[in-house]
Amino acid sequence: MANEGSTLAACVHCGKSNQPVFSAADARRIIQSASGDAFTAIRQITSDPIGGLTRSYATLGEERARAAGIALGVAFALAVGIASAITASHIGFNGIAKLLLGMTVVGLVPFAAMAGVSAGARKAFRADGAFGADLLSCGVALQPFSIVFIIAALLGIANFQTVALVSLFAWTYMLSILFTGCTQLAHIPQRFAPTVIAVMLLAAIWATRVVGGWLLSDDPFIRFFN
Secondary structure, eight states: OOOTTOEEEEOTTTOOEEEEEOOHHHHHHHHHHHHHHHHHHHHHHHHOTTHHHHHHHHHHHHHHHHHHHHHHHHHHHHHHHHHHHHHHHHTTOSOHHHHHHHHHHHHHHHHHHHHHHHHHHHHHTTOOOOHHHHHHHHHHHHHHHHHHHHHHHHHOGGGHHHHHHHHHHHHHHHHHHHHHIIIIISOOOGGGHHHHHHHHHHHHHHHHHHHHHHHHTTOHHHHHHO
8 A cells, every 4th residue: 555645656558556656745744844853953952052963863863864954954045045135135136036046056055065074074984973964963053044144134234243243153053063963973083073074164165155156156146245
């Protein structure tokens, strides 16, 4: 019997059912589950940035941790896109829809770059962590800056001091979460974790600049900030 929400494909010759076909209901169920897991992880980590990450990963397990990490990476990318659109509207930029889409794609780059470096470091040190740990750690670590970008877009440059203060807290939380993820989830040796984190951040910055420049080089909004 097929699972609820999936569709059976039948053989055109004998009429027998084959393997279930992935359907829209399956996709909706996966998205809802991943979003719920991501929200639960954020709620636990907000109250305890160090222990909460470890508990969340242990509770979710590898497969759900992967999905939750990806959901958090997408949430960060959406925050980047929305913040860019808000800022563009303040300066009278017209192509907001294009900018929103482009910056959302660009917002995925830091998450992918950081998770890739974390996975590579695990392989290099022969650590026994899993890819779900990389995705969850990086997805959670980027969330403070989702808040920073939205606040900065809403308040504008005139409130630079407030944005800088919030950014300080964001950096603190981000680095703490990344260190916890590297050492307790990915099981990278502690003495190498700071170096790995530095490489993760450098890779995220460099990759974002390259991809952003390639996707949005003709965009006047991007040229305004370059």
